[in-house]
Amino acid sequence: MTIDEMRILHRTALAEAESKRTELRLVLASRYRELVGSSDEVISMKERAEELNALVVALPELVERVVQSADASDAGGSTETLTTDESPSKVGKDEEESSLVAVRSELSRLPREIHRCLDDKNVHGAAAALISLFEVISSRSKSYPLANLLSGSKQIPDNIANSPLVETQMRMVYLHVQTLPTRVEKLARRVLLQSAAKHGGARGTAAALSALDLLDVGSQKNAAPSSGPSPYASRSTKLIDLYYESKAQLLNKLLNRLTLPTSVSAADATSVANAAEFILSKIVLILQYDVILHPYQIFVQRNFPVTNASENDATEEMKAINNKIVNDIMSSMPRFDSDLLKSKASRFLAAHLPLIRTKVKSVLMIIAGTTASKLGQIRQSLYDKTDGIECMNALDSSGVCSWDEAVSGMVDIRVVSHGTSFAPAVDSGKLSIGDNQGVVASNGHNGQQLGSSRRFSLWGALFSNTFSSLVHSLLTTSFHSVHARVVSTLRTSLARAPPFEYMLPHEAHRNALRIATDLDASLRKVSDDAHELLVHAEEREESERRLRQSLYVQTCEIMGRLLNELRRMLLVKQKEEDAIKELIVGRLCHLLKFRLASLPNLLDPKSSPAVLAGLGGGKSTGMISLMELSSSFDLADDDDDGLI
Secondary structure, eight states: OOHHHHHHHHHHHHHHHHHHHHHHHHHHHHHHHHHHHHHHHHHHHHHHHHHHHHHHHHHHHHHHHHHHHHHHHHHHHHHHHHOSSOOHHHHHHHHHHHHHHHHHHHHHHHHHHHHHHHHTTOHHHHHHHHHHHHHHHHTTOSSOHHHHHHHTOOOOOSOOOOOHHHHHHHHHHHHHHTTHHHHHHHHHHHHHTSOTTTTTHHHHHHHHHHHHHHTOHHHHHHTSGGGOSOHHHHHHHHHHHHHHHHHHHHHHHHHHHTOOOSOOOHHHHHHHHHHHHHHHHHHHHIIIIIIIIHHIIIIISOOOOSSSSOTTTOOHHHHHHHHHHHHHHHTTSOOOOHHHHHHHHHHHHHHHHHHHHHHHHHHHHHHHHHOTHHHHHHHHHHHHHHTOHHHHHHHHTTSSOOHHHHHHHHOOHHHHTTTOOOTTTSOOSEEOOOSSSOEEOOSSHHHHHHHHHOOOOHIIIIIIHHHHHHHHHHHHHHHHHHHHHHHHHHHHHHHHOOOGGGOOHHHHHHHHHHHHHHHHHHHHHHHHHHHHHHOOSTTHHHHHHHHHHHHHHHHHHHHHHHHHHHHHHHHSOOHHHHHHHHHHHHHHHHHHHHHOTTHHHHTOGGGOHHHHTTOGGGOOTTSOOHHHHHHHTOOOOTTSSSOO
16 A cells, blocks of 8 residues: 555545544534423423422312311301391391302303303404403402493492402403403404305304494493483494495405406416406405395394204294394394495495496406407306396395395495496496497486386496497407408408409409408308307397497498498509509409398398487488498499499
């Protein structure tokens, strides 16, 4: 072995020894930490064992004291039976002792009941137990202002004699529960910030409102006789405002979640559409249950379903228990003014429905730009959850009131319809078909029918006109695309056409026939896609009427623009190209007059917006008819040059 090899071997051995020492130090350090931790646990276990041992050792003495106290009570009772002339002071002393025993029992029981209710998320039970506990405390002492205020105690006797044991127990219990009112209020507000249809139902909402009313220090101050003749009015108004403010926060939170990215890839389009549909479904449930149905049951009828079981399936015992729960909750709340509630709910809907509708339209526009086929599924789903048969049956199955009763008691159509139309019930009188092609119905007999027969519908208020307007926007884009494609193809054909003396008539006819055939196929495809997207069985007559109007208007526009484009082509005078243009354009016009098989359906006279709206005595005023359009493509020798 050479010297270099020995040096290398020596360095390797030193490095291995150092690594072993480092590893040993790490192992010892970790074992030392584990040992210290174990020692701490052993010390803690020893302390707990000593405490338990002290309690067990003290048990015999405590039992002996209890036995002695019982014997003394028996002896006192026998002496009382034998004594015929008891002193009034002794009787009063015994009553005071029994009162102190009852107070101590309540001071021991009520805190446990409060925590039991909090564990069960029963905010009304926790608030009622807190009030009972504060009533017990305030009945024995003036030293606890919060207890005196929440219990409503006005006058407390000055000659109350409390034993030191009762005073100590009251102080300890008060120190323990003085923060619980704030905790119960936070829990109740959290309940109101959730959708009642998914969490707790009307019972949870009523319990939360009752707890907030019981623990409201301001309402307890206003309940004093000096505060005014009607303290309940301010309490009821405050509760209604608090309730609808909570629901406004919930809706705003969901609307913020509904914001979608401006550009969505085709791969993510389905997931984005599903997420939007899920949020829209939650918004619909909140409007149905939290805004209309449950407030009507709680504030107006003062009755609500306790369980999800049907009223017919409930036994008499279950009905009695449910009635007791309802009475316990509603007895603690003030009476509510039904007119005030209706005004508040209507203004709430009038403020939020346009916001929701605008957000819905923007989201659906983004979805339509990526996966238009998903719009039909979303539309059907939203209809089922607003005006569908199963939805109506679920809203009517509470056993307390029907959906129509709740709507009539909560919604003022005149207030809510400001900026909102209700399409499904009757003819809306206005067709949302764009800024330039809007056809407005007269304000005559149709408007009178609206005022008499219109009813509130979430589908009509939020989605019906939104989908109609959205489909019209898609139609506008599709029709403009068809027009641009036809004009572009025609200009390309004119640019590539050979000189007039070399042009073959059958080639011009073939090219013009291809353009006319493509235009007819495109018009038919746009119409079929629109019918598949918009027309559904539930409101076929109404949705198909709107779609026919929109298709009529869009077809009039595209054909009119095509006519103007053809005329502009012929007006530009370039002598070497005039004959070519007139030849190709003339053949195209002839084919457009006779080969557009889709025009009779698109321009059906019965589909004219003016005719459907009852204007002009049945004449489609301002609209191109099929006959007028056909005559526009007629050919004639206007300048007597031998060319038609």
